[in-house]
Amino acid sequence: MKFMPMPKGREITFFERERIESYLRMKKKKVWIAKTLNRDYSVIKREIKRNSGESMPYTAVNAQEYANRRKHKTNKRKLEKEENIRLKKFVEDGLTKGYSPEEISGRLKKVKIAGIDETISYESIYDYIYNGQGRYGGWYRYLRKKRCERRRHFSRKKNGSKLKFRVSINEREEIVAMKERFGDWETDSIVSSGKSALSVQYERKSMLCKICKCENRTASVFERALRRSIRSLPESLWLTITRDNGTENALHFKTDIPSFFCNPYSPWQKGGVENINGLIREYFPKGSNFDKVTAKEIYAIQERLNNRPRKSLGYLTPNEVIREEIKKGH
Numbered sequence: 001m002k003f004m005p006m007p008k009g010r011e012i013t014f015f016e017r018e019r020i021e022s023y024l025r026m027k028k029k030k031v032w033i034a035k036t037l038n039r040d041y042s043v044i045k046r047e048i049k050r051n052s053g054e055s056m057p058y059t060a061v062n063a064q065e066y067a068n069r070r071k072h073k074t075n076k077r078k079l080e081k082e083e084n085i086r087l088k089k090f091v092e093d094g095l096t097k098g099y100s101p102e103e104i105s106g107r108l109k110k111v112k113i114a115g116i117d118e119t120i121s122y123e124s125i126y127d128y129i130y131n132g133q134g135r136y137g138g139w140y141r142y143l144r145k146k147r148c149e150r151r152r153h154f155s156r157k158k159n160g161s162k163l164k165f166r167v168s169i170n171e172r173e174e175i176v177a178m179k180e181r182f183g184d185w186e187t188d189s190i191v192s193s194g195k196s197a198l199s200v201q202y203e204r205k206s207m208l209c210k211i212c213k214c215e216n217r218t219a220s221v222f223e224r225a226l227r228r229s230i231r232s233l234p235e236s237l238w239l240t241i242t243r244d245n246g247t248e249n250a251l252h253f254k255t256d257i258p259s260f261f262c263n264p265y266s267p268w269q270k271g272g273v274e275n276i277n278g279l280i281r282e283y284f285p286k287g288s289n290f291d292k293v294t295a296k297e298i299y300a301i302q303e304r305l306n307n308r309p310r311k312s313l314g315y316l317t318p319n320e321v322i323r324e325e326i327k328k329g330h
Contacts (some may be wrong), residue, residue: 001052004016005326009294014064016039017060017064017137018060019036021060021063024141024246026060028042030045030048045103046065051063051066077127078118078120078128079125079128079132080132082129090108090116090203092134092139094107094140096142097304097306098279098304099309100122100309101122101123101143103309105121107192109315111315125215144278144282150253156285162298163250164253165252167246167261169242170263171240171260172240172260181205182203182241182322183237183240184238184242185201186201186202186243186273188274188279189217189222189276192288192289192291193289194289195215195216195292196289197216198280198284199212199213199225201224201241202270202273203318204272205321206313207272207310207318208322209302209318211298211299211301213300213311218248221254223251224243226255230255233326240257240258240260241257242262242270243260243262244267245261276294276305280305303319305318306319
């Protein structure tokens, strides 16, 4: 197949520079590289010559930095300006903690940070991560989603549940779905390669989560873990619990709080706890062994999530929201 040559004057991209670096490490000749990249030979020859030397091999990062310097760019990104060094540190600290660009931007607008007068949009943070100097630091690795497309939901044949005294989610009060009151919870489990598992609870309005380690996956152990979460907060903050149809919920009737069950193969009906599970999986990837994890370590992760600013809460944290609600008399 014959390729059209790259238009003259089109500057070399960072992606092309990464490929050039890789091909040079593979001992490919400049003629071969130019043909592979669909570039003129003289362009590739000049690019390699001006960005490498006898004692300095060609690297994409250095080549891109030199190219930026040569262009004498005046329209620098906000996070790349010297006067915004504190803003840059705040953004990078947030990314290190696992915050999303939206959460960082929203938190900055909501809460006054000492020494920082500027705000920044989440689009600018993404631009810094993928197109600016942040790319060289690999900050994209701290983002929760590392791929562009989202996973699709696939429907399956629905079978009846065998849980005793099961009450369908279709009989749940409509106010629960509206998230207009505190006390409506969702619960789920996360299993590991060992015998232990995690019991996870999520409060729909405050987005607060509770995580307990279970020494095994039996229904009795899971129900005891759930009751520990219940005892950690005032009774008035526990009105309903939404569950799935897993066997760990077989003893749901032994807990006084009304429970409602999702339709079979419909995890999105308790999407809040499913989302929290995804965040927990960032700390414990699939295949992790919870047998080797201490309760103290699990609590630290729980509080890290509960101290994370959320867009739905006006960039307050779940802990801040629930503390304020408890002060009102719960």
